[in-house]
Amino acid sequence: MARTRTYNHFCPVARSLEVIGEKWSLLIVRDLLRGPQRFTDLLRGLNNITPKWLTLRLRELESAGIVERDQEPGRKEVRYRLTEKGAQLGPVIAALNVWGVDHAMRPPEPGEGILLARSLQAIASYFNSRGLKAEVPLEWEIRTPDNPPARIRFDGETWRLRGEDPPPAPALVVESDAQAWAEFLAARGEDRAAVFARMRVAGGDDAVAFFRQAFRIPVGA
Amino acid sequence: MARTRTYNHFCPVARSLEVIGEKWSLLIVRDLLRGPQRFTDLLRGLNNITPKWLTLRLRELESAGIVERDQEPGRKEVRYRLTEKGAQLGPVIAALNVWGVDHAMRPPEPGEGILLARSLQAIASYFNSRGLKAEVPLEWEIRTPDNPPARIRFDGETWRLRGEDPPPAPALVVESDAQAWAEFLAARGEDRAAVFARMRVAGGDDAVAFFRQAFRIPVGA
DNA sequence: CTGAATCCGACACGATACTG
DNA sequence: CAGTATCGTGTCGGATTCAG
Numbered sequence: 387m388a389r390t391r392t393y394n395h396f397c398p399v400a401r402s403l404e405v406i407g408e409k410w411s412l413l414i415v416r417d418l419l420r421g422p423q424r425f426t427d428l429l430r431g432l433n434n435i436t437p438k439w440l441t442l443r444l445r446e447l448e449s450a451g452i453v454e455r456d457q458e459p460g461r462k463e464v465r466y467r468l469t470e471k472g473a474q475l476g477p478v479i480a481a482l483n484v485w486g487v488d489h490a491m492r493p494p495e496p497g498e499g500i501l502l503a504r505s506l507q508a509i510a511s512y513f514n515s516r517g518l519k520a521e522v523p524l525e526w527e528i529r530t531p532d533n534p535p536a537r538i539r540f541d542g543e544t545w546r547l548r549g550e551d552p553p554p555a556p557a558l559v560v561e562s563d564a565q566a567w568a569e570f571l572a573a574r575g576e577d578r579a580a581v582f583a584r585m586r587v588a589g590g591d592d593a594v595a596f597f598r599q600a601f602r603i604p605v606g607a
Numbered sequence: 608m609a610r611t612r613t614y615n616h617f618c619p620v621a622r623s624l625e626v627i628g629e630k631w632s633l634l635i636v637r638d639l640l641r642g643p644q645r646f647t648d649l650l651r652g653l654n655n656i657t658p659k660w661l662t663l664r665l666r667e668l669e670s671a672g673i674v675e676r677d678q679e680p681g682r683k684e685v686r687y688r689l690t691e692k693g694a695q696l697g698p699v700i701a702a703l704n705v706w707g708v709d710h711a712m713r714p715p716e717p718g719e720g721i722l723l724a725r726s727l728q729a730i731a732s733y734f735n736s737r738g739l740k741a742e743v744p745l746e747w748e749i750r751t752p753d754n755p756p757a758r759i760r761f762d763g764e765t766w767r768l769r770g771e772d773p774p775p776a777p778a779l780v781v782e783s784d785a786q787a788w789a790e791f792l793a794a795r796g797e798d799r800a801a802v803f804a805r806m807r808v809a810g811g812d813d814a815v816a817f818f819r820q821a822f823r824i825p826v827g828a
Numbered sequence: 829c830t831g832a833a834t835c836c837g838a839c840a841c842g843a844t845a846c847t848g
Numbered sequence: 849c850a851g852t853a854t855c856g857t858g859t860c861g862g863a864t865t866c867a868g
Contacts, residue, residue, distance in 0.1 A: 402707035
């Protein structure tokens with residue numbers, strides 16, 4: 387595979403970018419960090435990517451030892467998952483996530499795909515990078531019409547996405563629609579408080595207070 | 608500026624990559640993290656970039672608020688430097704550096720530019736990411752024929768590049784040529800020990816022992 | 829319906845030369 | 849020193865097609 391995107395620097399940063407600097411590569415890794423995905427899961431999640439480019443990128447990532455292809459013999463289903471080498475790109479995604487939250491967020495565009503699970507992944511990563519901790523383990527659930535409900539959990543040390551598995555009552559449930567949820571995340575200060583005021587939130591006073599603190603929602607009028 | 612590289616995801620990682628994901632952008636930031644640079648400094652350091660693309664990328668980074676252009680009135684000299692927003696890309700570069708050192712290094716290619724200062728920047732960043740600490744503050748100097756001598760210093764807490772300014776005797780001096788120094792960094796285990804054996808090292812026994820430990824040079828034959 | 833392959837056009841990028 | 853200008857190539861997007 388004649389890489390055209392070479393820099394010819396003797397430098398670890400340049401070497402890394404030669405491997406995962408092409409368009410889409412890091413976003414594929416981002417989505418696989420949530421767990422193994424099928425081709426069409428990735429296709430949908432990446433929104434604008436064409437099958438051709440997803441195929442090519444997956445092959446490149448595979449031959450770079452970042453992604454593995456799991457195909458059960460007999461089954462037709464193919465699952466792509468990260469190797470250990472690929473999972474170690476986590477800190478790169480986390481650093482981009484922090485910078486993006488701090489310096490590159492804006493409200494969602496009309497045609498933009500809003501994946502609830504992905505937005506909670508970003509929140510968990512940001513909280514972990516910022517060292518935000520709750521006093522006790524807790525769980526939040528966010529519900530919107532178009533997405534399966536998603537949960538984020540603080541286990542006493544770090545924040546993680548939660549799958550569908552065990553449903554002990556979460557400390558707090560937010561009900562909204564995906565658009566409003568995204569606008570909530572993109573806004574700051576009073577604007578964020580205004581959007582928050584229009585969402586339905588169920589939970590104890592302490593839980594709500596901590597949620598407001600975590601998202602820096604001013605107490606406002 | 609009609610960004611062609613848009614992803615249309617509501618996601619901080621995708622937003623970041625829309626700003627700094629184009630070819631060369633992050634490498635310009637990498638070089639500016641060492642301090643302000645002139646156009647031709649960057650041109651030389653980036654090795655294969657053409658003036659046209661360097662100009663375009665600098666304009667983009669400027670209008671994104673990542674880079675500032677300093678031009679003394681009357682003087683022709685222009686210096687580019689990072690804004691605070693740009694400096695906060697440091698953790699992104701650091702994460703790419705760690706991954707590159709762990710998973711993407713290989714010996715230098717023949718035509719490859721080897722900048723001593725940049726390689727020490729990468730080492731300092733890697734040591735800091737890995738939490739390597741010395742028991743006392745210390746300084747190393749690396750000398751090669753083609754580059755100005757470069758120094759790296761541990762101040763008791765973090766590792767930093769040192770400019771040319773104050774020259775109290777470093778704890779350890781390595782004399783080599785740039786090619787051998789790069790091969791030393793690219794090698795592991797016994798290979799690294801073999802290259803190390805061919806370099807001239809001056810310093811106290813403790814200083815040399817710590818250097819070997821920091822670079823994981825086996826004691827060997 | 830999943831998991832692709834193929835063709836074509838737009839534009840991002842590279843190589844080289846030239847300018848205030 | 850700090851860029852422009854010109855021209856060719858490669859990367860990528862869009863639409864269509866295809867086999868299991």
